[in-house]
Amino acid sequence: MLTKIKKANAIKKAQIHKTDTGSPEAQVSLLSRQIDELAKHLKTHKKDRHSRKGLLQMVADRRSHLKYLQKKNTRRYNSIIKTLDLKKKK
Numbered sequence: 001m002l003t004k005i006k007k008a009n010a011i012k013k014a015q016i017h018k019t020d021t022g023s024p025e026a027q028v029s030l031l032s033r034q035i036d037e038l039a040k041h042l043k044t045h046k047k048d049r050h051s052r053k054g055l056l057q058m059v060a061d062r063r064s065h066l067k068y069l070q071k072k073n074t075r076r077y078n079s080i081i082k083t084l085d086l087k088k089k090k
Contacts, residue, residue, distance in 0.1 A: 024080075
């Protein structure tokens with residue numbers, strides 16, 4: 001689980017303006033941070049099926065946000081991919 005400080009840092013990394021928390025970039029950044037935290041948890045707790053389902057849900061949600069961003073504005077999509085060091089979908 002992310003603390004308020006970790007969430008704020010993740011959003012600050014990708015926000016468009018000072019009070020931005022809902023843009024696709026900010027949401028993708030936050031989801032990526034949560035995915036990383038949950039992946040570390042699942043490496044030690046291999047039989048935690050409920051958390052694994054939540055992880056898959058977050059990955060699908062992040063993918064849909066990225067797909068939307070790629071369709072609407074490819075420049076912003078490329079920027080967030082580079083900032084978060086995510087793999088680019090072909």
